[in-house]
Amino acid sequence: MRHLVLLGTGGTIATRTAPQGRRVDVGAGELLAAAARVWEVPEAAVEVRDVRRITSFSAGVPDVLALARAVRAAAAGADGVVVTHGTDTLEESAFLLALAHGGPVPVVVTGAQRPFDDPAPDGPRNLAAALRWAAAPESDGTGVTVVFADAVLPAVGVRKTHTLELAAFAAPGRGPIGHVDEAGVRRHHTAAPPAPLLDAAADDLPRVAVVPQYLGADASDIEHAVRRGARGVVVAGLGAGNTPPPVTAACLDLLAAGVPVMLTSRVGAGPVVGLYAGGGADLAAAGAILAGDLSPWQGRLLLAAALAAGAAEPSSTAATVAERCRTWLRAAGAVDGTHHLLAGGSAPSQTKGT
Numbered sequence: 001m002r003h004l005v006l007l008g009t010g011g012t013i014a015t016r017t018a019p020q021g022r023r024v025d026v027g028a029g030e031l032l033a034a035a036a037r038v039w040e041v042p043e044a045a046v047e048v049r050d051v052r053r054i055t056s057f058s059a060g061v062p063d064v065l066a067l068a069r070a071v072r073a074a075a076a077g078a079d080g081v082v083v084t085h086g087t088d089t090l091e092e093s094a095f096l097l098a099l100a101h102g103g104p105v106p107v108v109v110t111g112a113q114r115p116f117d118d119p120a121p122d123g124p125r126n127l128a129a130a131l132r133w134a135a136a137p138e139s140d141g142t143g144v145t146v147v148f149a150d151a152v153l154p155a156v157g158v159r160k161t162h163t164l165e166l167a168a169f170a171a172p173g174r175g176p177i178g179h180v181d182e183a184g185v186r187r188h189h190t191a192a193p194p195a196p197l198l199d200a201a202a203d204d205l206p207r208v209a210v211v212p213q214y215l216g217a218d219a220s221d222i223e224h225a226v227r228r229g230a231r232g233v234v235v236a237g238l239g240a241g242n243t244p245p246p247v248t249a250a251c252l253d254l255l256a257a258g259v260p261v262m263l264t265s266r267v268g269a270g271p272v273v274g275l276y277a278g279g280g281a282d283l284a285a286a287g288a289i290l291a292g293d294l295s296p297w298q299g300r301l302l303l304a305a306a307l308a309a310g311a312a313e314p315s316s317t318a319a320t321v322a323e324r325c326r327t328w329l330r331a332a333g334a335v336d337g338t339h340h341l342l343a344g345g346s347a348p349s350q351t352k353g354t
């Protein structure tokens with residue numbers, strides 16, 4: 001029999017409806033009892049711990065680092081760990097857990113779109129599916145995954161894609177890597193997750209700003225972010241990874257001054273590639289980190305983790321921080337978009353990470 005640990009953190013899955021709005025007041029034990037009414041998991045014994053009782057929009061990086069430590073402690077003595085979490089920032093927490101988690105024990109994050117006291121709640125089934133996935137040998141070695149609406153998605157690349165629908169998450173280009181439903185537990189082919197980058201011992205991460213780009217954006221937001229103490233900047237770029245010329249110029253100045261700049265896209269799916277003169281090609285040539293298909297929010301955590309890892313090494317520079325990100329991205333199977341199309345239209349072949 002597998003031994004699972006269920007860690008409750010709050011979120012809609014653990015809310016009841018009140019006149020002032022939904023409030024978290026359901027513990028992990030009650031969630032487990034509701035899940036067991038959907039599907040029993042007879043092949044597993046589940047130990048329950050309440051880590052937090054908060055909505056995920058109220059959480060901060062220190063909360064998630066503490067959760068990462070709770071996950072590590074639980075994983076040391078279990079065959080699987082399941083975390084219930086609010087959906088608003090679930091894609092970031094799951095990613096941060098993935099940056100800190102190594103080894104074969106599966107860590108499974110789930111939540112709900114509807115409250116616990118909804119007449120047709122989705123939480124009990126999501127949790128039942130997450131427990132079944134964690135209890136099945138198919139989940140071994142899959143790292144951190146998100147189970148939602150019967151789909152198993154990798155934490156790396158997962159995004160919330162709908163505000164209200166029950167199938168609220170997707171990992172465009174990367175998942176689902178499995179399903180849990182009336183037909184049972186199925187794992188599709190998956191690459192091994194990358195080795196951990198973060199030891200989660202610190203209470204917080206270095207400050208990294210996400211700066212969204214839009215029609216006619218200028219450099220003021222980036223300059224403001226750095227003046228306010230950002231140690232790195234993630235640009236949520238246009239299209240395949242472009243910035244309006246004044247923003248490109250500001251990013252080149254930052255790179256020249258040794259401040260890491262990471263390029264992502266605001267589009268919502270697909271990798272960034274340095275294609276256009278005056279935009280992404282200039283940034284790639286100047287040493288910006290092209291974050292593959294990571295969302296700006298996941299990219300921000302990767303850059304912050306790389307900066308934190310560098311804090312321990314006096315010789316760490318913007319270039320070594322960038323290289324740390326690129327090594328992790330390669331291992332996570334991200335496209336290296338600095339290899340932009342060559343004249344003549346052929347792209348060099350990509351070596352996919354394992």
Ligand SMILES: NC(=O)C[C@H](N)C(=O)O
Binds near residue numbers: 010011055114
């Ligand atoms: N569906 C949810 O869980 C949303 C909620 N606001 C939260 O993130 O805690």
